[in-house]
Amino acid sequence: MERCGPRTGWVDYKTRSLLGVFEEDAAAISNYVNQLFQAMHRIYDAQNELSAATHLTSKLLKEYEQQRFPLGGDDEVMSSTLQQFAKVIDELSSCHAVLSTQLADAMMFPITQFKERDLKEILTLKEVFQIASNDHDAAITRYSRLSKRRENEKIKAEVTEDVYTSRKKQHQTMMHYFCALNTLQYKKKIAMLEPLLGYMQAQISFFKMGSENLNEQLEEFLTNIGTSVQNVRREMECEVETMQQTIEDLEVASDPLYLPDPDPTKFPVHRNLTRKAGYLNARNKTGLVSSSWERQFYFTQGGNLMSQARGDVAGGLVMDIDNCSVMAVDCEDRRYCFQITSFDGKKSSILQAESKKDYEEWICTINNISKQIYLSENPEEIAARVNQSALEAVTPSPSFQQRHESMRPTVQSRPPATRTSSTGSLGSESAALSALSLDSLVAPDTPIQFDIISPVSEDQPGQAKTSGQSGRRTNPFGETGGSKSETEDSILHQLFIVRFLGSMEVKYDESPDVVYETMRQILAARAIHNIFRMTESHLLVTCDCLKLIDPQTQVTRLRFPLPNVVLYATHQENKRLFGFVLRTSGGRVDSRQTSVCYIFESNNEGEKICDSVGLAKQIAFHAELDRKASEKQKEIDRVKEKQQKELNKQKQIEKDLEEQSRLIAASSRSNQSSGEGQFVVLSSSQSEDSDLGEDGKKKRESEA
Secondary structure: OOOOOOOOOOOOHHHHHHHHHHHHHHHHHHHHHHHHHHHHHHHHHOOOOHHHHHHHHHHHHHHHHHOOOOOOOOOHHHHHHHHHHHHHHHHHOOOOOOOHHHHHHHHHHHHHHHHHHHHHHHHHHHHHHHHHHHHHHHHHHHHHOOOOOOOOHHHHHHHHHHHHHHHHHHHHHHHHHHHHHHHHHHHHHHHHHHHHHHHHHHHHHHOOOHHHOOOHHHHHHHHHHHHHHHHHHHHHHHHHHHHHHHHHHHHHHOHHHHOOOOOOOOOOOOOOOOOOEEEEEEEEEOOOOOEEEEEEEEEEEOOEEEEEOOOOOOOEEEEEOOOOEEEEOOEOOEOOEEEEEOOOOOOEEEEEOOOHHHHHHHHHHHHHHHOOHHHOOOHHHHHHHHHHHHHHOOOOOOOHHHHHOOOOOOOOOOOOOOOOOOOOOHHHHHHHHHOOOHHHOEOOOOOOEOOOOOOOOOOOOOOOOOOOOOOOOOOOOOOOOOOOOOOOOOOOOEEEEEEEEEEEEEOOOOOOHHHHHHHHHHHHHHHHOOOOOOEEEEEEEOOOEEEEEOOOOOOEEEEEEHHHEEEEEEOOOOOOEEEEEEEEEOOOOOOOEEEEEEEEEEOOOHHHHHHHHHHHHHHHHHHHHHHHHHHHHHHHHHHHHHHHHHHHHHHHHHHHHHHHHHHHHHHHHHHHOOHHHHHHHHHHHHHHHHHHHHHHHHHHHHHO
């Protein structure tokens, strides 16, 4: 079916467009043949109007080159032949008589057969093809509604058989219809040339005396036309036999394709495609909780996803899929659903494929287009090379420098997040890093975590616990129990939409290259294992920590203390990818610190997130400086207060001594008033002085 569409596959948009051209040509042929039939019928009916009828016929033949046949506009031989016939008929129109018997057999019969049999056959096949297409669409719709959870084997078998029968019927009807359209191009020539040839032969046989007008050159011309008609007939018969054989071969070869979900072992998935077309079910929201599904033809055109409804002349733009994201989703208990989100996150579409093969090919194709591979000269070769690189990514390279020297652009890397010194020695640090092997960056035999483990179920090994939260579990209802939120007093609150790609333990956290290497390994592992599902979360950046929050329940999934985030960076080419390294105590070996690198995908906001984290660390650093300065000032105030208390205590002691001295002096004066008292005092004093000696006297004088 070379001229009417591909030999295999279903009725895609290109075939339907080409079918429309053939149907338009058939309508034009029918219109023209009707006019020619009416003109020749006038010759047959009216003897007196023979001259006018032949003149009209000649006129119509002259207008053939002005007809806009979509498939016959470049047939110069046919046009010149008809022009010659028109010239001869115009010369003989004044002397021809009614040739009723000859004209009925030689002129009217062939064109009547073409009009009543061949053109009506085209119309009948068109109606049958339309009915078969409608039955196939109805069967596909019932098959798409099959539930993947509550499958009834009997119903599934009936629906599958219905799809098989309707698809086979549509395919067979389509091939016969296309064959009839191709054959019409030959029958058109025969139907127009045979009546003219019969007409001329009837004129020759009727006018024996008209040999002076019918010279040898004209006879030779007529002979050549007769030979050409026979050649066209033989060519048509050969083409019909070839098409019949092709139809039989296609029926045998296409039998497995009638199944809606063919065996993947017989039809492998092509992951290197940069163009894809086929029918998909699109989900349209009709209310807050209700939705409807519409089956349309989708195809990629460059970096755009297009769709074309039945009856539309051209396709319409659905979404720009450059830098978009695609992932598998569960939607309304339907199989093979996936979601496409634009690069800015403002537009998304949920589509359903017919089979698992189409489902995986659509996801791989959109992933390849989102990387703008289609802009290269050989997109499929580059896509194959990228996929091959992804397959080889799980095997460590012999040298870190050899792997990154050609793929990393010469831009200044972001300095480490918590490194306040040696920022000027970046060249020496990179030179030292280039000599490291891959095992120095990523811990050997490290598993990759693709899912976020909820802290309600188990403690995170790479998540540090604060003293106030040790052993606590997250409240699944998001309640805090009256306690004050830890981020309530934070100056910075920024929220971003992110999708978790994976995490793995690393051994080196001194350079952003470890983040790039972790991104490469995680993306390669996801591509190899066909992991397209990603968990979407809200990333809250504060001056205290980074939080992953469930967008539905607002429950904190993971908490990363900001002081433990030692490194963060965005991908050098794809700015939607970013990651950070979290340093914690107690990993595989409890006696040493471990570092875990977390990789996320954002809505083209990777640099903004890193800038926000950097701002949060700066604010936290200045807050820590202010806290230390405040504590130092408080310590100074406490020392001053202590010194002041000691001074006041010393003054109080001196005051007490002075008061005691005054009391002793007053007592001495009262004792001197009596001699006895004075004698006793003096005697005791002299006795004590003699016992104490010179040093005792001085001590006593000082105490007095």
